[in-house]
Amino acid sequence: MKITFIRPNMLPVRGRDAMQPLVFAILAGLTPPDVETVLYDDRLEAIPYDEATDLAALTVETYTARRAYQIAAEYRKRGVPVVMGGYHPTFLPEEALAHADAVVVGDADALWPQLVRDAQRGQLQRLYRDADFPPLAGAQPDRSIFRGKRYAPAALVQYGRGCRFACEFCSIHAFYGKNLRQRGVADVVADIEATGKKHIFLVDDNIFVDVPRAKELFTALIPLKIRWSCQISIDVAQDRELMKLLEKSGCTTAVVGFESLNENSLRQMKKHWNLKHNDYATSVQIFQDHGIMLYASFVFGYDEDTPDSFEHTLEFAERSQFYTANFNPLTPMPGAALYDRLEKEGRLLYDRWWLDSRFRYGDAVFHPKGMSADELTAGCYRIRKQFHSLRSIASRGLETRTNCRDPYRLGLHLASNLVSRWMIDRKQGLPLGNEE
Numbered sequence: 001m002k003i004t005f006i007r008p009n010m011l012p013v014r015g016r017d018a019m020q021p022l023v024f025a026i027l028a029g030l031t032p033p034d035v036e037t038v039l040y041d042d043r044l045e046a047i048p049y050d051e052a053t054d055l056a057a058l059t060v061e062t063y064t065a066r067r068a069y070q071i072a073a074e075y076r077k078r079g080v081p082v083v084m085g086g087y088h089p090t091f092l093p094e095e096a097l098a099h100a101d102a103v104v105v106g107d108a109d110a111l112w113p114q115l116v117r118d119a120q121r122g123q124l125q126r127l128y129r130d131a132d133f134p135p136l137a138g139a140q141p142d143r144s145i146f147r148g149k150r151y152a153p154a155a156l157v158q159y160g161r162g163c164r165f166a167c168e169f170c171s172i173h174a175f176y177g178k179n180l181r182q183r184g185v186a187d188v189v190a191d192i193e194a195t196g197k198k199h200i201f202l203v204d205d206n207i208f209v210d211v212p213r214a215k216e217l218f219t220a221l222i223p224l225k226i227r228w229s230c231q232i233s234i235d236v237a238q239d240r241e242l243m244k245l246l247e248k249s250g251c252t253t254a255v256v257g258f259e260s261l262n263e264n265s266l267r268q269m270k271k272h273w274n275l276k277h278n279d280y281a282t283s284v285q286i287f288q289d290h291g292i293m294l295y296a297s298f299v300f301g302y303d304e305d306t307p308d309s310f311e312h313t314l315e316f317a318e319r320s321q322f323y324t325a326n327f328n329p330l331t332p333m334p335g336a337a338l339y340d341r342l343e344k345e346g347r348l349l350y351d352r353w354w355l356d357s358r359f360r361y362g363d364a365v366f367h368p369k370g371m372s373a374d375e376l377t378a379g380c381y382r383i384r385k386q387f388h389s390l391r392s393i394a395s396r397g398l399e400t401r402t403n404c405r406d407p408y409r410l411g412l413h414l415a416s417n418l419v420s421r422w423m424i425d426r427k428q429g430l431p432l433g434n435e436e
């Protein structure tokens with residue numbers, strides 16, 4: 001038997017920064033050894049639909065759903081059954097089942113071997129759903145599936161799943177609820193060593209969900225002498241011991257969700273804890289004192305945001321000399337509490353924006369209160385461009401504790417800013433999927 005794993009592309013354009021789709025290394029590691037596996041990544045290469053296979057297995061996010069359904073149609077036309085899993089089918093299994101033979105809801109780790117056996121017997125069930133959140137132990141990811149593909153240099157590794165917060169717009173709480181699980185530290189260390197890479201992206205939604213376990217991990221990373229990136233909540237800055245461990249263990253960049261400079265907006269999105277310990281400027285100083293380059297994330301469109309919010313936030317992001325930042329229109333994702341609220345308030349512009357041929361990447365998809373939807377789209381695009389101007393890249397690059405602290409960091413600063421600068425206009429305004 002042969003399984004073809006597919007990672008659909010979001011837009012009809014190839015990027016230069018595709019990262020390894022970790023999910024397929026995990027599934028490959030759980031696949032019985034007598035089953036052949038191959039991966040095609042739609043972001044990097046054309047999919048050979050006519051190559052013989054017994055099952056097409058697609059990972060689907062909301063932004064890639066339209067493309068995933070197009071790919072699934074090609075396989076099903078050729079008589080190949082299709083299974084889908086990931087965030088989007090988990091939240092909308094009925095929608096996905098209209099395009100697939102089987103759907104996995106939630107985590108697949110414990111279900112995958114059974115699904116493969118069912119497929120071998122030609123007895124795929126329609127829906128696979130784990131009633132529980134099984135512990136994250138067992139098989140190690142099999143990254144040989146990525147061999148020969150031109151991915152970004154960092155290897156993706158996961159320590160845990162879930163987040164202790166429940167920000168209104170975020171899919172994580174909707175997916176995992178309050179459940180928090182972590183792998184054994186020794187497994188993670190072995191996994192990192194097996195990648196053979198010296199730069200690791202720890203993909204946990206929030207690596208700071210459990211203080212003792214975070215300390216255990218960071219301590220175990222010190223002897224590996226790697227550089228690593230993570231996503232972390234800003235409240236870590238009040239724990240000086242943890243900050244020292246982050247620095248000592250090689251943490252070079254961290255994605256931090258600042259989201260908004262407006263306290264009421266933070267309250268509305270259930271992220272007011274962002275300001276519980278320190279103001280933003282103080283937290284930024286603490287991170288930078290420890291050499292950590294910040295990738296700051298902002299959203300616009302909460303009820304108190306007005307057209308002035310854009311320049312105000314841009315000014316803060318430049319003054320803080322973040323190595324990079326994203327400025328996105330608040331986007332209701334199915335499954336997240338925000339989606340249900342905006343739907344109830346009758347403020348959604350589309351029935352299902354992710355399938356609508358009129359939707360364009362970067363577009364606002366609901367009626368904000370303090371500006372028009374077009375102003376929201378245009379404001380995010382404008383400051384994204386300004387933040388990636390050569391003047392801004394150069395002046396942010398002069399932050400001596402982080403962005404130009406050593407040649408490695410400066411190289412990272414320049415490379416990520418120049419790639420993002422190049423991508424902004426290539427992505428903005430494109431339809432999702434491959435056809436109009």
Ligand code: B12
Nearest residue numbers: 019020021022057058059061062085086087107108109171
């Ligand atoms: C790393 C990451 C990225 C990386 C890219 C990663 C890559 N390989 O290309 C970067 C930073 C570039 C990125 C970009 C974006 N991302 Co992102 N990303 C993540 C993150 C943090 C980790 C992904 C990961 O490796 N997870 C580990 C794997 C093992 O978990 P998993 O994918 O959930 O897989 C498990 C199950 O879902 C299931 N499963 C998944 N797929 C399949 C397929 C089959 C066949 C089966 C059987 C099972 C199955 O089994 C797996 C094991 O149990 C996730 C959050 C998260 N926790 O997953 C967000 C996340 C996936 N991203 C998200 C978003 C919104 C984006 C962006 C659209 C952001 C933006 N506005 O531009 C972009 C564009 C993404 C795109 N489609 O191209 C959302 C998606 C929400 C949704 N409803 O779809 C998430 C959930 C973050 C969030 N907080 O909401 N992202």
Ligand code: SF4
Nearest residue numbers: 163165166167170205
């Ligand atoms: S802290 Fe981050 S991962 Fe956690 S719920 Fe909020 S946005 Fe999602």
